[in-house]
Structure formats: structure tokens, C-alpha cells
Amino acid sequence: MKASITPHATAPTLGILAGLGGLTHAVGEMRQGSAAPDGVIFESWADGPIAANMGGDPAMSVIPHFFITGLVVALVSLALILWSITRNAPGRRGWGLVGLSVGMLLTGGGFGPPIIGALAGGSAIALGRSGSRAEDSPGAGRRALARTWPWIYYAAAGATTLLVVGSLVLEYGFDFENGDVFVGLFFLTVVFAALAIPAGAARELIREAARRGRAPESCEVVTGGAS
Numbered sequence: 001m002k003a004s005i006t007p008h009a010t011a012p013t014l015g016i017l018a019g020l021g022g023l024t025h026a027v028g029e030m031r032q033g034s035a036a037p038d039g040v041i042f043e044s045w046a047d048g049p050i051a052a053n054m055g056g057d058p059a060m061s062v063i064p065h066f067f068i069t070g071l072v073v074a075l076v077s078l079a080l081i082l083w084s085i086t087r088n089a090p091g092r093r094g095w096g097l098v099g100l101s102v103g104m105l106l107t108g109g110g111f112g113p114p115i116i117g118a119l120a121g122g123s124a125i126a127l128g129r130s131g132s133r134a135e136d137s138p139g140a141g142r143r144a145l146a147r148t149w150p151w152i153y154y155a156a157a158g159a160t161t162l163l164v165v166g167s168l169v170l171e172y173g174f175d176f177e178n179g180d181v182f183v184g185l186f187f188l189t190v191v192f193a194a195l196a197i198p199a200g201a202a203r204e205l206i207r208e209a210a211r212r213g214r215a216p217e218s219c220e221v222v223t224g225g226a227s
Contacts, residue, residue: 006207007127007200010153014120014193015084015097017160021113022077022104024050024168025059029070029108036064044110049171054179061108069108076103080117094124112186116160119193126201130208146203149196156192163189 028045043056050057061069080100087093101117104110163185170176 007204010196010200011120011124012084013157016081017164018113018117019077019081021164022109025110026070026074029066032066035066053177059108059110073108094121097121123197126197127204130201130205142202146206149199149203152196152199156196159189
């Protein structure tokens with residue numbers, strides 16, 4: 001399968017969506033004002049469709065103040081989005097995404113967005129490592145794994161978009177009441193995002209081997225069309 005994108009698209013795509021998810025939590029928390037949560041784990045939204053149909057979108061924070069928690073996680077989420085867009089070195093981008101995702105987790109960004117952000121970071125870290133150790137003759141198994149990357153990437157991006165953006169459309173546009181659908185989407189997102197890490201690393205390794213003139217001809221189906 002030919003693709004017009006490379007595995008380097010995984011981290012920014014998932015990182016941006018993770019940041020948008022964190023902003024959703026931030027809005028709900030700031031709407032609750034100066035009250036203090038009942039504990040470290042609480043509901044981000046106290047009213048509205050998200051509270052009624054999605055269990056309030058649970059989160060945790062070490063800051064005992066709803067508005068400040070929301071403000072801090074909004075800043076962290078924006079920083080994660082900007083980091084996803086502006087950092088080009090895979091290793092630096094990856095560790096930054098992981099660090100910001102931990103910060104999001106501890107300041108009210110929910111549980112789903114930080115996990116997605118950390119997986120985005122893991123993808124970038126894996127790409128940085130694979131690009132520096134291209135093999136002379138990638139094995140058949142690695143070439144087969146590399147061929148799956150476009151499908152896995154689009155599945156991960158689609159599931160994450162439906163989870164982060166689609167949930168808001170369904171809740172506020174149609175008052176969708178089946179929260180189990182979003183739970184299922186979250187697990188699909190995690191599975192595909194996790195699979196994108198080894199598949200993307202394999203694809204990048206073969207692309208790097210081809211660039212150095214060391215990949216077998218059978219890899220052309222994997223590298224063709226990628227920039």
C-alpha cells in the first residue's frame with residue numbers, strides 16, 4: 001500500500017488530539033469555579049451532556065481547586081499541542097510528549113488524553129531509535145509489519161478523532177446516551193496507537209535502509225510514495 005505520509009505523522013496527530021481532549025476536561029473544571037474537588041479523583045463536568053451521559057469525564061489532580069486545575073491543564077494541553085507541531089527531532093518530541101502527558105494526568109486532563117499523548121511520545125521515541133540503526137537486510141517479518149503501518153495509523157487517527165471530537169458532536173448535537181460506545185472507542189484507540197509504535201518503527205527502519213541503499217527490492221512496496 002502506497003502512502004503520502006510517513007510514520008513521523010503518528011506523534012503529532014495523536015499528540016494534537018490528546019491536547020484537544022485535555023482542553024475538554026479543562027473547560028468542565030473551570031466551569032465548576034473555586035470549589036474544591038471531593039478527592040484526588042473527581043468528575044471534570046458537573047452538569048450538561050458529558051456529566052449525564054459520560055460519567056462526568058473523570059480526572060485526577062494534585063491541585064485542590066477546580067478553576068486553577070482547569071487553567072493549569074489548559075496550559076499543559078496547549079503546550080502539548082504546540083510541542084507536537086513544532087518539534088521535529090523524534091527523540092526530543094517523544095520525551096517531551098511523555099512528560100507533558102504526565103503533567104496533564106496530574107493536573108486534571110483526564111485519563112484517556114494522557115494515555116494517548118504518552119503513546120504518541122512512544123511512537124516518536126521508537127522512530128528516533130529505528131532511524132539510527134537501519135539493518136542491512138530487514139527480515140520478512142519486519143517488512144510485513146511495516147506494510148501494516150498505514151492501515152494502523154489511519155485506524156488510530158480515526159478512532160482517536162471519533163473519541164475526542166465525535167463524542168462532543170454526539171453529546172451536544174444529539175444528546176447521545178450510550179457511554180459504552182466511547183469506552184469501546186477508547187480501547188480501540190489505545191490498541192491501534194500501541195500497534196502503530198512497532199509498525200511505524202519497522203517502516204521507518206526499512207525506509208532508512210532503502211535510503212542508504214541497503215534494503216532489498218521487496219521493500220519497494222513499503223517505501224514507495226512515502227516522503
